[in-house]
Amino acid sequence: MLSRVTVEPASLTFEVGPDETMLAAAARSGILWPTVCKGAGACKTCYFLIRSGAQHFSPPTPREQQELMWVRRRHQDVPEDHVRLACQANVSGDVTVFCKGARAAHA
C-alpha cells in the first residue's frame, strides 16, 4: 500500500511505501529534502511538522525521541508528537506535513 504525502509550503506530493522512510521516498521522487547526515538520524535537519494524519505515523523510537528534544523546543506551538524526523518516520495512510526546506529538484 502506498501512502500519499503532501508537503507544505511548497505544495509537493509524493508516495511512500510501507517500509520506506519519508526521506528515502522523497529522494526517490526527485524532491530535495534537507539533510546533512543522509539519513543517519543524527543531524536533525530533516525534521518536519505534522499538519494532518498524525495517526498514520509509526511511533518514534527512543533514539528519534532523543534527537528531537532540541527541535521540539523550537516548535512549542505544535503538539510534541507532531515533530518528526523524515529519515526515521514511516507512514501508512495519507498525511500532510510542513517542511520549510523541501523543494522540487531543478529539472
Added chain:
Amino acid sequence: MIADKIDPADMRKPASFTSPETYLKTDTRPVPQHMFEESTWDLGNEVMPKEGYISGEYHQLEVKHLWKKVWQVACRENDIPEVGDRIAYDVVGQSVMVIRTAPDTVRAFHNTCQHRGTRLLEKCDNVKHISCPFHNWSWNLDGSVHNIPARWDFPGASDADLALREVRCERWNAFVFINFDKDAQPLENYLGPDILRHWRSWPRAHSRKTYHFGMIVPCNWKLALHGFNEIYHTVGVHPQGLPFTADCSAKYDFYGLHTRFILSLGVPSPFIGETTEPQDSLDAFLSQYSPPEAFPNGFPQVSTFPQARAVLADLLRGSLRQMTGVDLTQKSDAEMLDAIGYMFFPNVIHWGGYALPVIHRFRPNGNDHRSCLWEIMALAPYPEGAKMERDAPLVMLEANERFASRPEPELRFIGEVLDQDVHALRLIQQGLESDGFSGPRLGNYQERNVRHFERQVAKLVGEG
C-alpha cells in the same frame, strides 16, 4: 574573482561553495581591508598525538613552558575601575592580584603574603591598603610595606624583602594581561603587528562586560578551546544554525601564535544550500535570536542573500543603538553580523566586529588537566564619554546546569547554543582516553586553526 584566486587549498571546498570574500564584496558599506586578507597554509594531514590531553607530565611541562611564559588575560580594566579595586586571577596553582593603584595605573602582584604565604585576596574587593588576615601585615597599593606588627621581630629582613612580589602587567584594548616571565617580550610584540592593526577596526576600550559566566567542564582546557575555534561542529552540535551559517565556507587564518576565523552568517550552510532560500536564512536567524514579540507583522521579506545580510545587519545596528546609544551606521554588514573569532594565544577567543563581542577564556581547573574552567563574557560598546557601570562579575554555573534554564535575559537566545557545545565537551575527554583512539584526525582546512594551535603548544613545551 578574488574568491577563487586566493583559495588556499584544493581540498578547501567544492567549487560550488561561496567564500566569505564573496559576501564581503556585496556589503552595503566598506569592509575593513584586513577581512579580505589571507594568512593560511596547508599544515598537512597527520594524526595528532593525544598525550597533551591525557598526561599529567605534559601538564607540568605546559605549566613551566606555557603558562609561566605567555601573556594571558587576567581581567578587563572595567573589572577594577576605581583606585583600590582589585581582582584575583588564578591559573595552574598560581594566583595573581590585579589592582588599580592610581586612576590610570594597574599593577599585578603574586597573591601571597610575604610572612607565611597566606593568600591575600579571595576574589575581588576595594581597599585602601593590602593586608593579610593572619598577622595583619599590610602593604600600600604599590606593594611597598605599610605596616608590620612587631616589626622589631624581623630584624633580618629589609622592607624591600617584605614587599609584595610584582608580576608583569600590560594593557591592550582595556584587557589587562599578566605574564609570570620577567623577561617576556612586551605585550604588543607578543600580539604582533597584524593583530594590532586588525583590531584598530574594533576598539574595545570603551566597552562594558555585560555578562560573565563560568563553568567547570570535564575535559582538558585545549579540547574546550578547540570547540570554539572551528566551525565544522555546526553540523553535529548546532544543526538549527545551518540555514544561516555558512559553516564549511568559513575562512581560517594564522597570525604568529594567534589565529582568526571569519564565518559568514545570514547565508546557508553549503550542506543545505540547495534547499535554503534567502528568506529561509533570515527567518531561521530571527527565530533563533529575537523574541517573537519583536516582529508582530512577521519577519522582513528578502529575495537575495546580500539583502538578507543587509536587513539582519540593520536590525543589529538598531538594537545595539537602542541598548547602548552607540552609533554603528558606518560599520559594514559583515562587522555587524559575522562571527570573526580571534584566538589570542593561548587561551582566549574574542570575536571581532559588533555582532556579539563575546570572549571565551579557558584554563586548566587548578592543576587538573582533565577538567577546565570555561568562561564566557560579552562586551557592549558605549558611546565616547558615556558613563559605564562596572563590569558584570563572574557567575559560576553548576557542573550540570543548563545555560538555557538560567534566569539571565542575556542567555535567552544563546543559552541553547552554549548547552549544545557543553554537551559535546562533556563526552570528549572520556572517548579520547580510550585505547581505541590513537589521536585526533583534524580536518585539513576546517580544523587547521586547531592544528596550528597545537603546533605552537608543542613548540613551547618542547623547549624544555
